[in-house]
Amino acid sequence: MSATWSCCNEDKEEDCATCCQCKHLFHLTCLKSTHKRADPSDFLAPNWRCFLCMSAAPARCAVSANNKTSRSKKRLALSSPPSANSDPATTEDIRTIVSEIIEAETVKMLAELKNTINSMVTSELKTIKDEIQSMKESMAFIGNDYDDIKKELTTYSALAKNLEAQNEDMKNTISNLTGRLNSIEQHARSSNIEIQCVPEFKSENLVSVTKQLGSVIGHNVEENQILHCTRVAKLNRDSDRPRSIVVQFCSPRARDGYLAAAINYNKKSGKEKLNSSHLGIAGEKKPIFITEHLSPSNKALHAAARVKAKALGYMFVWVRGGRILMRKDSTSEYKVIKDKTCLEKLV
The missing domain is CATH 3.30.70.1820 (L1 transposable element, RRM domain)
Structure with a gap:
């Protein structure tokens, strides 16, 4: 009489376990793949019972192994024990169950990952938003300071122009006074x-x-x-x-x-x-x-006129009545040198 296999129905030579109640045989490799967390030594115990006998009614456990009925095509529901009339789970059923579990866990993990990412992104966006707000406030502060500085700059620019005009007037006044003082000194x-x-x-x-x-x-x-x-x-x-x-x-x-x-x-x-x-x-x-x-100013101007005359080829440089005169040659007109500006204009 051939053995009745309740795992994969393949008659292959390898270690197997026998249910003490229904006497069905189970390959250890099939049991290990189905019950990954179980200890393999439990399958070889004399009082070991398969999961069908442990969950079936007493009447179902007394049925002979030869009266095995065909398994319904309908897959067992997840997390529910097999009914008394159900056939042993096949490898395909186990794979389907495992796939559904993995899919459910994957969906759960993806949801958790999505929530985590959303939380992180929200936190980072809040930080960036706060920094942007701080930058806006800083820019507004700088803009106000810029307006104040611009107003002050306009004021100071007008003041500088006024001072420049006053400085020019003072320079002209000083130049006039210097000329007059030089004239007084020369007259003395x-x-x-x-x-x-x-x-x-x-x-x-x-x-x-x-x-x-x-x-x-x-x-x-x-x-x-x-x-x-x-x-x-x-x-x-x-x-x-x-x-x-x-x-x-x-x-x-x-x-x-x-x-x-x-x-x-x-x-x-x-x-x-x-x-x-x-x-x-x-x-x-x-x-x-x-x-x-000569006065000190006229004496310095006379010395500068002699140097300039030598550089430009002027033949005559002389003083008459406190005035410095220059002439390029005996036929040209003489030039009165009043200050260094006159020397700079000579050619």
């Missing part, structure tokens, strides 16, 4: 001459030097015509030139006569112009210059 020197490069001696008599030079140039000077006579400090202390002698005459006319005589003498003398030998000073001949006594 209208009776003075400056004798340059006369060697210095401790016991020198500057009035006698002035009178002696007057005799040389053919213009005798009375002592009462000389109001004051002194040497002045050097502008450049490192210079090795002797200090200049400033002579103040009693009037501009007396000064102009002395200057004119000195100019005529130098024109007529050729190479023997005024020098230290005319004063009876032995040794190397050193030239002596007699010029108008």
